[in-house]
Amino acid sequence: MPPICWCSSDAPASVARVGISGSSRRHPSLNPRPEARSVDTSSGPRSSSTSSHESQSTRLTTPYQTSPEDTKFDPDTSSGELKPQLRRSTSKQLLNFCKSLFHHDSNHAYALFLRAYPEYKLTRPVDALRQREYKRLRQSDEVYVDYMGASLYPESLIRYNSAFLRRTVLGNTHSISASSLQSAMCANEARSRVLAFFDAPAAEYTVIFTPNATGAIRLVGEAFPFGEESSFVLGMDSHNSINGIRQFALAKGARVGYIAPTSRGGMDESEAKSALKAYCPQSLSADPPCLFALTGLSNVTNSKNSLSLLTYASVLGYYTLLDAAALAPSSKISLRTTPVDAMAISFYKMFGFPTGVGCLVAKKSFLGQLKRPWFAGGTVDVVQVPGAGFTTAHEIHEQFEDGTINFASLAAVTRGLNILSRYINYLPLRLTALTHYLATSLTGMRHDVAGTPVARVVSRRPGVRPSEIGEQSDTGSTVSLIFLEPSGEMMPNSFVEYASTKHKISLRTGCMCNPGGAAAILGVQAEMDKFYSGITYEEFENIVGKELGVVRLSLGLASDFYDVHRVLRFVREVIACDVERKKLWLEWEPIKHHHA
Structure with a gap:
């Protein structure tokens, strides 16, 4: 199978079904109509005029998993677990789908995303919340993907609290x-x-x-x-x-x-x-x-x-x-x-x-x-x-x-x-779609010159696809990964953090105060035997011989498609681009040695 596209188990379900069924009929997400560029990206509640066909497609694409007969062992996964693979007959279609996401503007990419994840349209009230309560993200051109560290406060909450404190006299209880x-x-x-x-x-x-x-x-x-x-x-x-x-x-x-x-x-x-x-x-x-x-x-x-x-x-x-x-x-x-x-x-x-x-x-x-x-x-x-x-x-x-x-x-x-x-019932469906899309896209990216994988997602990916508001998800909305050099070696997390900061993307690196979880997904649990009380994090990494942390991208209440698209553009145009990556590397190296 060609190595350049979403050929993993985590391709969008609506795309995966085409290959699994063996149908010759092209899925709409693989062959977008010309009017896709004019997709309605406005906020607000979902229109009552939504077609019954659209609702039906949401219900029909419920599970992400493929059937057992369409799985095979994937030796590229560190866990050695069974990974569903798409049939070769759809490789060209998937390649075109991936390219269309990365070679069009964000609105066109959003149109394609909605075709692959039509249930996402049900969460438009959260888009309205984003536009109304989080204007500072747009004004600062900041992309925030560290919701596991802290959520972002709605602006009306600060206005309310400020007004309340100005008019109220509060004393010790x-x-x-x-x-x-x-x-x-x-x-x-x-x-x-x-x-x-x-x-x-x-x-x-x-x-x-x-x-x-x-x-x-x-x-x-x-x-x-x-x-x-x-x-x-x-x-x-x-x-x-x-x-x-x-x-x-x-x-x-x-x-x-x-x-x-x-x-x-x-x-x-x-x-x-x-x-x-x-x-x-x-x-x-x-x-x-x-x-x-x-x-x-x-x-x-x-x-x-x-x-x-x-x-x-x-x-x-x-x-x-x-x-x-x-x-x-x-x-x-x-x-x-x-x-x-x-x-x-x-x-x-x-x-x-x-x-x-x-x-x-x-x-x-x-x-x-x-x-x-x-x-x-x-x-x-x-x-x-x-x-x-x-x-x-x-x-x-x-x-x-x-x-x-x-x-x-x-x-x-x-x-x-x-x-x-008012919004929590929307979040499992919304964040599952965004998380699955983000993890799948990162898995499919390749370095522009070497053609080797850019990243390895190590966290658990969604396995159940909520199709209705209020339905719960089987995972959270975090993507933990390690970025890879063109040679296949692990890219330093500190470099990724430096590069992302330069491009106004707030993420987190490290073990996230969860050494057991980080060791599990990195496959270094056996190395814990080398630990002794008093050893520093840096000393322990030197003993193990590699960085022990991950890059964490976590989504939350105010996350939308455009946040995810910005992250993917950053990875493709900076991390996966030899010219841009080397420029930033020259800036980062003196800083790295200074801190060392």
Whole structure:
């Protein structure tokens, strides 16, 4: 098969079906009509005049996967997994399709994109949001693809918060003055809105405000009653904030059990269940308290874990903690359906502002089992001094909110959740289409002179294609990859970061505070044996003999087709272009040596 086009498993489903069926009829996405240049790219709700044929095509192109008989082993994948391959009969059509995307202006490319992903038209209200609330992106000519790091705030949220603060007198919540009561009212409204957003019964759950998701996770870790017969079970593909709980567990003599990741991150559900059984508290005589922490969505591998594992663990006797920092911004979560004991989130990852505010949504019964190692202002009602006696605050959430909460920002939390709730049902369908298109296009790119691959996508790609608003996706919206030199060697991430910054593209490189996930998709898990405490990141890379990070492109609330198209143009016209790449390389080399 020619190496220049989308010949991987991840070609758009509507394109892939042509090759699989063996039909001689050309698919419209491979033979665009002349009027494609005048495609309607306007924003706003989808017109009621949309043809029934268009709706039908959306329903008919649901799965990305091909049938088993159309798959073969792809030796180019590091994971060694089965990869569906398109039949040779469609190679020329696919080549023409790829060329048409890269040789026309962005509006024509958008027309072709809509033909390959017609369901994307259903998300036009999000296009209207982008034009209305994110004008600064267009004005600055900036492309933002780091939503996993932080979402971008809607401009109306900042205007609302500024106006609210200008007209309102807010005081410390640890008082009963009029200004304090106003702050308390804002806090209570925000708590209620959080519970409603996550469908958490108010009789069972409460909301504890923290500086961020990490602060929420620490509250659980430091206060969980680990004992010598306790277990703490977690996945290797977890954020360091989850990994850090093991320090509290080990300090109290508990066992720590890691669930191995797949080659694409996340965890195999059957292996996870086996691990949970192996460390099961019910297999021990005293039923000691055990904790299972699940990462809802990996911030580097793009793998979603089944939330049903939380219910499974709970039945076995575990207390459960869900790290939803990466999951909550684009996925509906119902704590009524999946009643976890505790869940951690950061609001800036959901809608960009305010920073410095997260929360722990927790069952009141679970909080009653925690044993805090200290108390602070705001968490106690009265303290004996000198002496050892104290009485905790009356409200259970107050017992876990150290000091003064960020009361001046809580009105923005309520407003931000209101905004996100109007659009979150659109995001799985929209972001799945964009993510699949981005990953597929990057896989098909070649260096202009050598003809060798430009990039290797290592993160998990979408396997299920949502066709209706509200339908959930099976992955997130992150593409982690490594760029390749024409020789096939890994291109330094620091160079890619330098080049992208020069072209006003905000992305991220590294292991994303998730060493287990990064090691899994890079295939360097065995190298972890060479690690020792105290070694620096750079020293460890020298021992391994290569960079250990990836380039991460992550999409979110305000992402649209033109962001993705700009990224692809950058890769094609800079990274894959010998002349342009060498120019930037000469600029970057002195900087590289300076930092070294």
